[in-house]
Amino acid sequence: MPTYTIPTPTPxxxxxxxxxxxxxxxRLYATCGFADDRARIxxxxxxxxxxxxxxxxxxxxxxxxxxxxxxxxx
Numbered sequence: 001m002p003t004y005t006i007p008t009p010t011p012x013x014x015x016x017x018x019x020x021x022x023x024x025x026x027r028l029y030a031t032c033g034f035a036d037d038r039a040r041i042x043x044x045x046x047x048x049x050x051x052x053x054x055x056x057x058x059x060x061x062x063x064x065x066x067x068x069x070x071x072x073x074x
Contacts, residue, residue, distance in 0.1 A: 025040060026033040029047075034040040 022037075022040065025044070029043055030040075034043065
């Protein structure tokens with residue numbers, strides 16, 4: 001479970017929602033849960049990076065194609 005503490009002024013419902021979300025992420029992405037919050041975040045960020053990498057590559061390819069076309073037209 002989470003190793004961090006949410007500041008006291010945080011409403012109880014929000015604290016509970018954070019704990020429930022962490023538990024859900026653990027169930028979905030880690031068989032035995034994550035060792036700590038850092039491991040959970042690193043895993044999620046890694047998945048996000050793999051998800052967006054094709055989009056980033058496509059954008060870079062479009063930019064390169066536009067530059068080549070502009071250079072050819074000049």
